[in-house]
Amino acid sequence: MGRQPHVLVLPFPGQGHIAPILKLALRIAAHGVKLTFVNTEFIHAKMMASLPEKSEERRLINFVSVPDGLDTEDDRRDLIKLTESVHRTMPAQIRDLIMKIEESNSDERISCVVADTSVGWAHEMAKNFGIEAVAFWTSAGACLALSLHIPLLLEAGVFDNNGTFIIDEPISLSKDLPSWTSSDFESDPEVQKLVFEFCLFVSKYAKFYDRIICNSNYELESVALQLIPNILPIGPLTISSNHSSSFTGILLPQDExxxxxxxxxxxxxxxxxxxxxxxxxxxxxxxxxxxxxxxxxxxxxxxxxxxxxxxxxxxxxxxxxxxxxxxxxxxxxxxxxxxxxxxxxxxxxxxxxxxxxxxxxxxxxxxxxxxxxxxxxxxxxxxxxxxxxxxxxxxxxxxxxxxxxxxxxxxxxxxxxxxxxxxxRKSWDEDGDSFSNLKKFIEHVKSL
Structure with a gap:
């Protein structure tokens, strides 16, 4: 039968991160690509409870889970605690999972890892295994452009090490893009530091990305996207969801x-x-x-x-x-x-x-x-x-x-x-940018 392309998808375990990357995963899997979707055990239980037994997702995707390092009673809405635990616990779990897949069947080896930028260590890990590393960015392209510029702005003395503005001047990455001011950042020092450290984290692992998939398009933010190397805008993924499933990746009970x-x-x-x-x-x-x-x-x-x-x-x-x-x-x-x-x-x-x-x-x-x-x-x-x-x-x-x-x-x-x-909507027509970019990406994955 020969080797089948195999993509491993790793979201950050938060509602806003899981929903869009699941939409992407479904589009990839619908084109005959084997797909393994890795959740934390906590999220996995919620997702499996939300999915009907004979749903399209269960047919197209292999859902697996790993621990997030938190206890059952811990509050996973505490972003600081969750992030620290994910970075401390999950790398070893993901490494073991990849090794297990790699050793089980040569025809099932992973071709590509698509991981949220919030788990950037997964991109470095993929490269160490000789696997293509693709980043998935869940926010606006402009915010990714800012994150990638943070080391230069830090060096220029715009921020201190906690992400506080030192120079009270707007940050402009382009004359055609809205600038950032101190009021666009958090007033809570602890949260501000967390956001700033996330931006540094993204820029640290950017050197491992073979490409970046972004849930945006050129109609929404052409200027910002032109500032980002190897960007592949394929959004809005909500518009792209033309499969038969009604599951949107929402893990909370919805009141119809x-x-x-x-x-x-x-x-x-x-x-x-x-x-x-x-x-x-x-x-x-x-x-x-x-x-x-x-x-x-x-x-x-x-x-x-x-x-x-x-x-x-x-x-x-x-x-x-x-x-x-x-x-x-x-x-x-x-x-x-x-x-x-x-x-x-x-x-x-x-x-x-x-x-x-x-x-x-x-x-x-x-x-x-x-x-x-x-x-x-x-x-x-x-x-x-x-x-x-x-x-x-x-x-x-x-x-x-x-x-x-x-x-x-x-x-x-x-x-x-x-x-x-x-x-x-036009970006998802057959001659639209988002449709074309996703098609090119899937063809590329099949060629790996």
Whole structure:
């Protein structure tokens, strides 16, 4: 029979990292490439519980698992603890897995390792085994370009070793690209240091990448992508998902009742509010957001934990009961495609940004690259508005209500949003850049 191309895919064990790389894995496997997808044991259990027994994923992909080094009761939402444990524990586990595969059957040997940049040591390991190393970048290309420039910026004295700005001047990688300022970085020193160390980590292992796959395209950010060597933009992967499976890589239970609720709402009327799987609003900000949504007079669908709903202002839930829906997790891609949705109040994570293309945005970023994604949304693509803070760092109810009304009345923003969606859809036509790039990559893998 001869040797079959075999790709090993390794995501970072976080919801926002797993979903897009799984979409990529499915596209590769659908073209007859053997594919092994490596999760941590914790994530593996959740994924297997989410997948129907006869699902397409189970047929196309070999799912395996390794320990993440944490105890069962540890909080895996603690990004610092999770990252430290992954880097400490998983390299030896992945090395043993590769050796086991390599020794078991010469026709099954790994042709290529596709690993998240957050586990860059896997790229060095692949090269040591003589295997092609492909990086997968889950955020905007502009943020990758910045990460790759961090050593030069550090040497130039722009940052100190903790990632704090020393020179209070914007960082510009290109005159045609929005610059970074100190306000685009974390104010929390511990988190700021973590983000900075991640950027250094990415740049450290970049020398091992044979190529970088990016969930973006030239329509979205042509300038940034031109700054990155060996980049292969193939996004948005959400648009590319034309396989028969309905599984989107979301590991949390999704409340489908919100789709039935949306059916009862007027077209282009609903404010969809969702801040990802890790955001935590302060009690004061959550109260202002609740009251702002009430003031707007619009129906809204809010993805929020039930314990947070219990802490809303007294009487709020009762007052908005006839025009509000609260769920702990929503099938976001289906929600954003629904004709009743008028706008997306978002934390501006890259996955949510791509999923929301076509819908106007209200931006409330809180972490890492989300601040820069907001600049794309508001300043470059002009498909959304920013919620401004008051002198106490709070987005007030009046700011929220007025921006909702302003956004819903803007035909320009709505037209821009639809234009960006259509441009990205065309990138997946047979002569589009993303379609062509993925096709070239799969042909390359088959030739290894």
């Amino acid at each position: 009742t919100c789709l039935h609720w949306l059916e009862k709402q007027p077209p282009s009327s609903v404010i969809y509010v969702a801040f990802g799987s890790t955001a935590t609003l302060s009690l004061q900000q959550a109260e202002e957001l609740a009251l702002g949504l009430e003031l707007s007079g619009q129906p809204f669908l809010w993805v929020v934990q039930s314990d947070s709903v219990a802490r809303f202002p007294e009487g709020f839930v009762e007052r908005v009961a006839n025009r509000a829906k609260f769920v702990e997790w929503a099938p976001q891609e289906k929600v954003l495609a629904h004709p009743s949705v008028a706008c997306f109040m978002s934390h501006c994570g890259w996955n949510s940004t791509l999923e929301g293309l076509g819908v106007p945005f209200l931006c409330l970023p809180y972490f890492a690259d989300q601040f820069y994604n907001k600049k794309y949304i508001c300043d470059v693509w002009k498909v959304g508005l920013e919620l401004e803070e008051d002198e106490n760092g709070i987005k007030t109810r009046h700011e929220i209500s007025s921006k909702i009304k302003l956004l819903l009345s803007s035909d320009v923003i709505k037209a821009n949003a639809l234009h960006m969606k259509e441009a990205c």
